[in-house]
Every structure is written in structure tokens, then in C-alpha cells.
Amino acid sequence: MSDPETPKTGSFRFVTRGRGRAMRINTAMRSPYGLQIVEDCVACPHKESRLFCNLPGAALQRLSEITSSATYPKGATLFVEGQAARGVFILCAGHVKLSTSSSDGRTLILRISEPGDLLGLPATISGRAYEVTAEVIEPSQANFISRTDFLNFLREHGEAALRVAQELSETYQSAFAEMRTIGLSHSAREKLARFVLDWSAQHAPENGAIKFNLTLTHEEIAQMIGASRETVTRLFADFKKKNLLQIKGSSVTIKDKLGIEQLLQQS
Amino acid sequence: MSDPETPKTGSFRFVTRGRGRAMRINTAMRSPYGLQIVEDCVACPHKESRLFCNLPGAALQRLSEITSSATYPKGATLFVEGQAARGVFILCAGHVKLSTSSSDGRTLILRISEPGDLLGLPATISGRAYEVTAEVIEPSQANFISRTDFLNFLREHGEAALRVAQELSETYQSAFAEMRTIGLSHSAREKLARFVLDWSAQHAPENGAIKFNLTLTHEEIAQMIGASRETVTRLFADFKKKNLLQIKGSSVTIKDKLGIEQLLQQS
DNA sequence: GGTTTGGCGTGATCTGAATCACGGTAAACG
DNA sequence: CGTTTACCGTGATTCAGATCACGCCAAACC
Numbered sequence: 001m002s003d004p005e006t007p008k009t010g011s012f013r014f015v016t017r018g019r020g021r022a023m024r025i026n027t028a029m030r031s032p033y034g035l036q037i038v039e040d041c042v043a044c045p046h047k048e049s050r051l052f053c054n055l056p057g058a059a060l061q062r063l064s065e066i067t068s069s070a071t072y073p074k075g076a077t078l079f080v081e082g083q084a085a086r087g088v089f090i091l092c093a094g095h096v097k098l099s100t101s102s103s104d105g106r107t108l109i110l111r112i113s114e115p116g117d118l119l120g121l122p123a124t125i126s127g128r129a130y131e132v133t134a135e136v137i138e139p140s141q142a143n144f145i146s147r148t149d150f151l152n153f154l155r156e157h158g159e160a161a162l163r164v165a166q167e168l169s170e171t172y173q174s175a176f177a178e179m180r181t182i183g184l185s186h187s188a189r190e191k192l193a194r195f196v197l198d199w200s201a202q203h204a205p206e207n208g209a210i211k212f213n214l215t216l217t218h219e220e221i222a223q224m225i226g227a228s229r230e231t232v233t234r235l236f237a238d239f240k241k242k243n244l245l246q247i248k249g250s251s252v253t254i255k256d257k258l259g260i261e262q263l264l265q266q267s
Numbered sequence: 268m269s270d271p272e273t274p275k276t277g278s279f280r281f282v283t284r285g286r287g288r289a290m291r292i293n294t295a296m297r298s299p300y301g302l303q304i305v306e307d308c309v310a311c312p313h314k315e316s317r318l319f320c321n322l323p324g325a326a327l328q329r330l331s332e333i334t335s336s337a338t339y340p341k342g343a344t345l346f347v348e349g350q351a352a353r354g355v356f357i358l359c360a361g362h363v364k365l366s367t368s369s370s371d372g373r374t375l376i377l378r379i380s381e382p383g384d385l386l387g388l389p390a391t392i393s394g395r396a397y398e399v400t401a402e403v404i405e406p407s408q409a410n411f412i413s414r415t416d417f418l419n420f421l422r423e424h425g426e427a428a429l430r431v432a433q434e435l436s437e438t439y440q441s442a443f444a445e446m447r448t449i450g451l452s453h454s455a456r457e458k459l460a461r462f463v464l465d466w467s468a469q470h471a472p473e474n475g476a477i478k479f480n481l482t483l484t485h486e487e488i489a490q491m492i493g494a495s496r497e498t499v500t501r502l503f504a505d506f507k508k509k510n511l512l513q514i515k516g517s518s519v520t521i522k523d524k525l526g527i528e529q530l531l532q533q534s
Numbered sequence: 535g536g537t538t539t540g541g542c543g544t545g546a547t548c549t550g551a552a553t554c555a556c557g558g559t560a561a562a563c564g
Numbered sequence: 565c566g567t568t569t570a571c572c573g574t575g576a577t578t579c580a581g582a583t584c585a586c587g588c589c590a591a592a593c594c
Binding site for chain 2: 102122155159162173265
Binding site for chain 3: 576
């Protein structure tokens with residue numbers, strides 16, 4: 001069975017333990033943080049749609065038995081790079097930063113995970129150490145399934161194994177896209193432009209307005225595109241001066257998408 | 268059933284089509300190229316050990332039915348980046364370069380695939396386009412399984428799906444290591460040092476002597492570490508001058524492994 | 535309400551490595 | 565067997581961006 005996970009830093013509290021309980025439709029409520037707490041989070045709707053829904057009832061039953069759920073405060077780490085893989089986390093609410101760092105303190109942020117993402121999946125499947133560090137950047141809720149439980153589950157339910165393979169493929173491809181950005185573009189200007197466009201495509205409110213929230217610090221953006229904090233600041237200033245975009249607090253508005261796209265082509 | 272694959276460039280010839288034939292132990296022979304041609308390559312020993320061996324007989328039977336095999340000359344491309352995924356290739360003999368390039372002609376080499384590798388797996392599983400271009404850099408032999416056949420096979424044989432997930436995890440983690448090298452190191456010197464060490468670890472003959480063959484051009488090495496051809500040349504010259512390594516033709520000998528490792532730490 | 539802390543803005547400086555522009559060599563090719 | 569092609573080696577030049585070193589502001593914290 002699954003041991004509930006102990007966050008390495010910060011406090012936490014358990015919400016549910018889906019043990020021998022049939023899946024229910026979420027009864028959502030509000031936490032003090034404004035975080036959406038999902039009762040019996042195995043059923044959280046996000047990834048389920050493409051990952052574990054449509055599984056036969058017995059499989060879902062089993063899944064809920066091996067799943068434990070917890071909330072984590074800002075700053076908690078789900079796991080750290082180099083640590084032996086304990087299992088997989090399913091992010092239900094909040095955001096988690098996936099990063100890796102070199103011995104000299106330099107950090108590369110791979111991705112900001114969204115609700116529905118599976119964290120630590122490659123390490124859990126392959127049995128190697130976690131390849132990244134997962135740090136909670138805003139109060140979050142996540143399910144945990146231990147490695148042995150998860151592998152047994154996959155062995156018993158081939159259908160789920162295929163889903164997992166699909167998930168892995170997509171993780172791979174998105175990581176690969178990141179790699180392209182960093183590896184194939186010369187200028188930091190180009191990388192930042194690419195970053196802004198990616199971010200707007202993924203995080204824009206669905207009304208289509210090219211406006212979105214960017215809660216990352218310049219430092220963090222720098223670590224995502226492989227540049228220094230100062231150049232990010234300078235480039236943003238430059239983009240503003242050239243009327244490519246507008247920034248108010250954490251809200252970013254794209255003023256001239258075409259102009260930004262042209263930065264990708266040459267220079 | 269599987270359509271045999273048509274290489275997009277260069278000539279090719281078929282070797283076998285494992286159609287309704289039980290798996291046999293390889294009867295290897297020599298091709299004009301000196302390439303080891305593996306009769307009924309489904310049984311090729313490399314990856315099998317960790318991928319498809321130990322599957323029940325029926326699964327192996329089915330696998331051989333949907334697999335077709337072909338040889339490819341140097342310069343042939345198995346698939347190109349952006350192309351809809353047709354299926355997966357199992358490299359049996361030879362080497363294949365996986366690369367991606369930007370619109371302005373810049374190229375990033377992700378990996379040189381070895382016999383036993385599965386090529387195009389993430390794209391085939393996820394259904395998106397191939398994310399890289401696979402170019403044959405020396406006469407090679409590969410099996411092909413079409414996407415629909417492969418997915419059906421995985422649906423029927425959950426055990427195999429789990430193996431595939433493991434394979435994907437390892438692919439991901441090795442790509443991730445590559446990403447770290449490129450993203451986390453400042454100097455080209457550091458990246459080249461890392462490249463040399465990686466390469467020696469993976470490609471050194473097993474006697475432990477720190478000597479290996481490096482058939483890549485400086486240009487290609489540059490594309491692997493994200494640098495220019497000239498700096499690779501200059502750095503190699505520098506490494507030689509500092510007695511860190513020795514180069515004779517395509518043979519590289521590490522003279523001072525410690526010295527090279529120290530380049531990773533700082534600078 | 536003072537003070538500490540974390541993030542942003544900007545100048546000055548300096549250097550690693552890209553780029554350009556060659557020449558040399560050796561294998562491939564007709 | 566000349567010639568073309570592919571790679572390697574090296575100098576000269578240039579510049580993007582890292583780094584250092586500040587000051588500023590606002591929120592968080594006693």
C-alpha cells in the first residue's frame with residue numbers, strides 16, 4: 001500500500017486517503033489560500049480526461065486504493081534531483097516548478113507544472129533517480145502513488161500502461177521543445193521572444209485576448225531561457241519601448257504579436 | 268499490417284519481412300559494407316534484452332508479423348522532423364543521427380543512436396509529428412512497425428506497453444542530460460569537456476582503457492554541444508596542448524581524465 | 535513606523551566565442 | 565590523374581551578454 005508522502009520542507013496536512021473507497025465526483029471547496037481543494041483527488045478532472053478516465057471500474061477502484069493525497073505550502077519540495085525515485089505525484093491544484101541545478105549554483109528551470117501533470121513519472125518508471133527538483137511555488141494539492149504500487153498497477157492494467165506511455169511521450173516532446181529554444185537560438189532576445197509567445201499561447205485566457213498573467217520573477221524567467229537576470233530586465237524594457245508588449249504588475253499584454261514573431265526568424 | 272518503409276533519400280533493399288514467421292535465433296552474416304546483417308531482425312539481441320524479451324510466445328509471434336526490415340545506405344533519412352508519425356524504427360545495426368534544425372539552417376544534434384534504440388517512439392505513441400530528423404550516418408539496418416500496428420500490439424499486450432514506457436523514460440532522461448549540458452554550462456570549453464567524458468564513458472572499449480573512436484566531424488560535435496565549428500577545433504587543439512587528451516585520426520585517448528573533469532567544476 | 539528583504543532598473547566593464555576569411559591537406563570522384 | 569569536395573587549422577575582428585556594482589521601490593515583518 002502507499003505510504004503517505006512526507007514533504008521535505010514546510011508543513012503539510014492530509015486531505016483524504018482514498019483507501020478502499022469508490023471514486024466520487026469531486027466536491028470542491030475553498031481552502032484558506034483560495035486553493036481549490038479537491039475531495040478524493042484521484043478524480044480530479046484535469047489530466048483524468050486523458051490519463052485515467054475510461055479505465056474499467058476495477059482499475060479505478062484499485063487506483064484510488066493506492067493513492068494518497070496531501071496539500072503542500074509554498075516552498076515545499078516534492079522531491080529533489082538525484083534522490084531515488086519514491087513514486088509519482090499527480091498535481092491536482094497549484095503550480096510546481098521543475099528545475100535542475102549545477103554544482104556551482106546555476107539553475108535551469110525546465111517547466112512550471114500545471115494541475116493534471118504527473119511529476120516524477122520518468123524516474124518512477126525507469127527506476128533511476130529523479131532528474132529534476134520539484135518545488136511548490138504556490139499552495140498546491142497533489143496525489144501520490146508509490147513506485148511499487150504504481151508499477152504493480154501498470155502491470156495489472158495494460159490499458160493504463162499505454163496511457164502512461166502517451167503521457168511520457170508528451171512530456172518528452174515538450175521538454176524537447178524547450179531544448180530547441182535553448183539550443184537553437186543564438187540571441188537571448190530570440191529566446192525571450194519565444195518564451196513570451198509560448199507562455200501566451202498556453203496561459204492566455206480563452207477569450208483569445210493576448211493578455212496573460214506572468215507570476216514569475218525576472219530571475220526565474222532568466223533561468224528558463226538560460227540567460228542572466230539583468231538581460232531579461234533589459235530585454236523586457238526594450239520590448240516595451242518598441243511597443244511589442246505592455247506590462248502592468250504581473251499582467252502582460254501582447255501589443256504586436258507579429259513583431260515578436262519576427263524576432264524568432266533572424267537576428 | 269505493416270507497409271515496408273520507403274526511405275526518402277538514397278537507395279535501399281529489403282532483407283526480410285517477418286510475416287507470419289516464428290522468431291528465430293539470428294543468423295548473422297557480413298554485408299559488403301562490413302555491416303552485420305541480422306536475419307529476421309526482430310530477434311536482434313541488443314535492445315531485446317530489455318525491451319521485448321521475456322514476452323509470451325504469442326506476443327513475439329505477433330510482433331514478428333507486424334515487423335518489416337530494411338537496410339539503408341549512408342545519407343538516407345528514416346524520417347524528418349515535422350512529418351506525421353508513421354511508425355517506429357528499431358535500429359538493428361549501424362548508427363543514426365537524430366537532429367533538429369531551425370529555419371535559419373542552424374542544427375542541433377540530439378543523439379547518435381546505437382543498435383537497439385527505438386527511433387520515433389515518442390511521436391509514434393503520442394501521434395504528433397516526429398520531433399527530430401533521423402539520418403543514417405553509416406549503412407544501417409532497421410525494423411519498422413507502423414503506428415497502427417504498434418498501438419494495437421501495445422493495447423493487446425500490456426506487458427509490452429510497460430516496457431515501452433520504460434524505454435521512453437530512459438530516452439527522456441538521456442535527452443534531459445543533454446539539455447543540462449547545454450543549458451547549465453557557461454563556457455564552450457566546459458561543454459566540450461562534458462561531451463568528451465560522456466562519449467568516453469559510453470563508447471570506450473570495455474577493457475577500461477580510456478580510448479575510443481570518434482567518427483564525428485568537428486562540425487557535428489559543435490552541433491551537439493551548441494557551439495561553432497571553429498571553437499571546437501580550437502578547444503581540441505587547446506586540450507591537446509595541455510596534454511588532456513591525444514587524437515590520432517578518429518581515435519581519441521584521454522591522457523588526463525582528472526584534468527578534464529576539473530573543467531566541469533568551474534570556469 | 536522603522537527596517538529588512540526581495541525584486542526591478544541601469545550604467546560601466548570585460549571577455550568568450552561567433553563570424554569572417556583565409557590556406558592547407560587528403561580523400562573522393564570523374 | 566587532375567580536380568573537386570569535405571574537413572581541419574588559425575588569425576583578425578567584433579559584439580552580445582555576463583558580471584559587478586549600484587540605487588530604488590514596495591511589500592513583509594518586528
